[in-house]
Amino acid sequence: MEFASVVRGRRSIRAYTTDPVPEELIREILDEARWAPSSRNTQAWSVWVVTGDALERFKAAFKAALAREEADASDLQGTATDDWPAACSARAVELMKTRAATLEAAGEASGPAASLERMADCFGAPVLLVFGFEACLAPAYAAYDTASLVQNVCLAACDKGLGTCQSTTLVRYPGLLRQILPGSEEQRMVVAVTLGWPDLEAPFNTFERSRAPLDEFVTWVS
Ligand SMILES: Cc1cc2nc3c(=O)[nH]c(=O)nc-3n(C[C@H](O)[C@H](O)[C@H](O)COP(=O)(O)O)c2cc1C
Numbered sequence: 001m002e003f004a005s006v007v008r009g010r011r012s013i014r015a016y017t018t019d020p021v022p023e024e025l026i027r028e029i030l031d032e033a034r035w036a037p038s039s040r041n042t043q044a045w046s047v048w049v050v051t052g053d054a055l056e057r058f059k060a061a062f063k064a065a066l067a068r069e070e071a072d073a074s075d076l077q078g079t080a081t082d083d084w085p086a087a088c089s090a091r092a093v094e095l096m097k098t099r100a101a102t103l104e105a106a107g108e109a110s111g112p113a114a115s116l117e118r119m120a121d122c123f124g125a126p127v128l129l130v131f132g133f134e135a136c137l138a139p140a141y142a143a144y145d146t147a148s149l150v151q152n153v154c155l156a157a158c159d160k161g162l163g164t165c166q167s168t169t170l171v172r173y174p175g176l177l178r179q180i181l182p183g184s185e186e187q188r189m190v191v192a193v194t195l196g197w198p199d200l201e202a203p204f205n206t207f208e209r210s211r212a213p214l215d216e217f218v219t220w221v222s
Contacts, residue, residue, distance in 0.1 A: 006159045011209060013163025013194070014118065015202030016125045021195060025160060026127065029195075033152035038145035044137055045146040048181045050128040058128065061176045063120045072172040075135075075188035076143055087216070094210070102207035118204070119169050125194035128170070129153065130177060132187035139188060146190045153193060163198035163205070166191050 001009070026049055038044065050058060081089060103110035122128050131150055133142040154164045170192035171177065177192075178184045198205055 001159050006155050010154055010158040010164075011205070012165040013125075013196075013198040014123045014165050014204040015199040016123055016163060016194070016196035017199050018124070018126070019197045020126050021162065021197070025162070026195070029153055029156040029160065029162070032156040033149055036145070036148040036152045038148065039141045042137075042145065044133050044142055045149050046132045046134075046184070046187055047149075048130040048132075048177075048184065050130060050181070051126060054180060055122065055126075055128055058176065058180050059121060061180070062170065062173060065173045065176060066116065066120060070173060073174060074168065074172045075132075075174045076139060076168075076190060078168065087212070091210075091212070098209070099204075099207050102203045106203035108203055116169070119167060122170070122194045123165060123204075124199075125163075125165075125196035127195040129193040129195055130171070130181060131190045131193070132184060133190065135186050135188050137188075142188075143190050150191060150193060157195060161197070162195060165194045167194065 030047065030049075034043070081092070084092075100110035108114075131146050133139075133146050150166060154166065157164045168191055171189040174189040177189050178187070181187075200206075
């Protein structure tokens, strides 16, 4: 695919077919993605490819934590919505509204509980990629480097007709992940990415998304 078509064609995929993803294809994606830049070429990231029984174990443990109403214990704490600039909050609200309107028009549940339930099921994806970095590293740049790898993964997957959705929700109980993922005891969890073949008809994958025009965030200085 043309580079611009991949960048513009990628979208977060939140409904998948049940078709498996061949391991070879996942390897190809990761092999391309590893050429991401990183601070001083440290490449201090780790990736776990979670499928089959391990994925089912993770989903069951995640759902049980949700049912117990366990507090978010993310390794990288987010920013409370109240602290966001007004334009950012407005975009997040817009996303929720557009998504809900499309789901409601298709007769599907659109509330936060339904969203969380779908997410706890990894949107039906057959693969979950979990991204972390060594806990001894300063988190800001280690997370920044890892995000470069993640973006490459998402673009490489799109180029092969596969769908992805990044999720910080799925890493909100990092203790669960550290129990399931070998060698993750000393890792901080950044994000999990669902991977699979997109169900292109699903309303969850068809709602409109927008981006701010350049003039809203670019300042030319000469
Ligand atoms: C760090 C990060 C965390 C995200 N977490 C979630 C999530 O928990 N649930 C979800 O449905 N989407 C999540 N997303 C996807 C964003 O909502 C999505 O990227 C954004 O709305 C733009 O839409 P697009 O990816 O389709 O272009 C996340 C994206 C990023 C980059």
